[in-house]
Amino acid sequence: MNARAFVVALDGPAGAGKSTVARAVAARLGVEYLDTGAMYRAVTFAVLRRGVSVTDTVEVARLATVIDLEISSTSVMVDGVDATAAIRGREVTDAVSAVAANQAVRTVLVDRQRAWVAARGGGVVEGRDIATVVFPDAVLKLFVTASPRVRAERRVAETGGDVAEVEASIIERDRRDSTRDASPLLLADDAIELDTSDLDIDEVVAEVVRLAEERRMQ
Ligand code: DC
Numbered sequence: 129m130n131a132r133a134f135v136v137a138l139d140g141p142a143g144a145g146k147s148t149v150a151r152a153v154a155a156r157l158g159v160e161y162l163d164t165g166a167m168y169r170a171v172t173f174a175v176l177r178r179g180v181s182v183t184d185t186v187e188v189a190r191l192a193t194v195i196d197l198e199i200s201s202t203s204v205m206v207d208g209v210d211a212t213a214a215i216r217g218r219e220v221t222d223a224v225s226a227v228a229a230n231q232a233v234r235t236v237l238v239d240r241q242r243a244w245v246a247a248r249g250g251g252v253v254e255g256r257d258i259a260t261v262v263f264p265d266a267v268l269k270l271f272v273t274a275s276p277r278v279r280a281e282r283r284v285a286e287t288g289g290d291v292a293e294v295e296a297s298i299i300e301r302d303r304r305d306s307t308r309d310a311s312p313l314l315l316a317d318d319a320i321e322l323d324t325s326d327l328d329i330d331e332v333v334a335e336v337v338r339l340a341e342e343r344r345m346q
Contacts, residue, residue: 134159134250135265136340137258140272141302141313143279145324145332146254149272151201152333154252157340161201162244164255164262165224167237169215170197170206172224177209182226189232197240225301228256231310238262256305259316267343269319270336276302278325 136157138150147163154161171192172182180187198205203212214220227233234257241262245251253262259269274282280295306313315321320339324332 133245133263134267134344135245135258135263136250136252136268136270136336137263137266137316137319138252138254138270138272139256139258139260139313139316139319140270141256141279141298141305143283143298144272144274145282145329146272148329149270149322149324149332149336150252150254152329153336153340156333156337157252157344160248160251162241162251162253163199164237164241164253164258166199166204166215167197167240168228168233169220169224170199170204170211171195171233171237172220172227173211173215174206175227176219176223177206182223185230185232188227188230189236192230192233192236225304225308228305229308229310234310256313257311259319260314261311264316268336268340269316271315271319271321272332273321273323274325 136153138146140146150161150163171188174191174195175182175188178191180191182188196207203210204215205211238261241253245253245263255262259266259271276295276298277291279298280291283289283294283298284291302313322332322335
């Protein structure tokens, strides 16, 4: 990685408001934004589309290497197929944790994430292991959290559903993501923790932009 790449790393559990914050911060800083969760979802989409079992770790890792992935701020294309909506669907959401736990898949996607940053000289990168594994030299590391209840309420406001059910699935996904062997979701030593449960997202964005501008000057 280019040591001078200007990377803002945003990690945290599902539904904590990471994507909203990351997109807004990138726009305000005039840099691009990478949603690494969308990459794990895109691989999962390719796996399901080909009828491959997520437990076939070798074949899943092979697919992660060979698929053509185009991720922009508005769309996700997998081998030329528009997967933007499907990667957020139930099927992919249920299977993605198993794909993300595959170490060989992670190695391939981490390389792709580093290449994305190298091509741009930096950016706002969102995920689970960005500060701990992918860009340990990021200029700013943020760990965005919110209570499972608040996260469930936000998700239901966006996509509908039952708050208690969504909350239960969030708790279960957190457990899987933070206890897996491969790059579990962890707070980096030098990360700043932002609990957005009682915060207005605009306030969070303003604070992150302020911190990023401060680091950019240094
Ligand atoms: O943020 P998300 O819900 O779109 O992430 C989808 C899955 O990918 C989720 O199970 C966590 C996993 N993930 C990961 O392991 N590492 C990342 N850098 C990003 C996402």
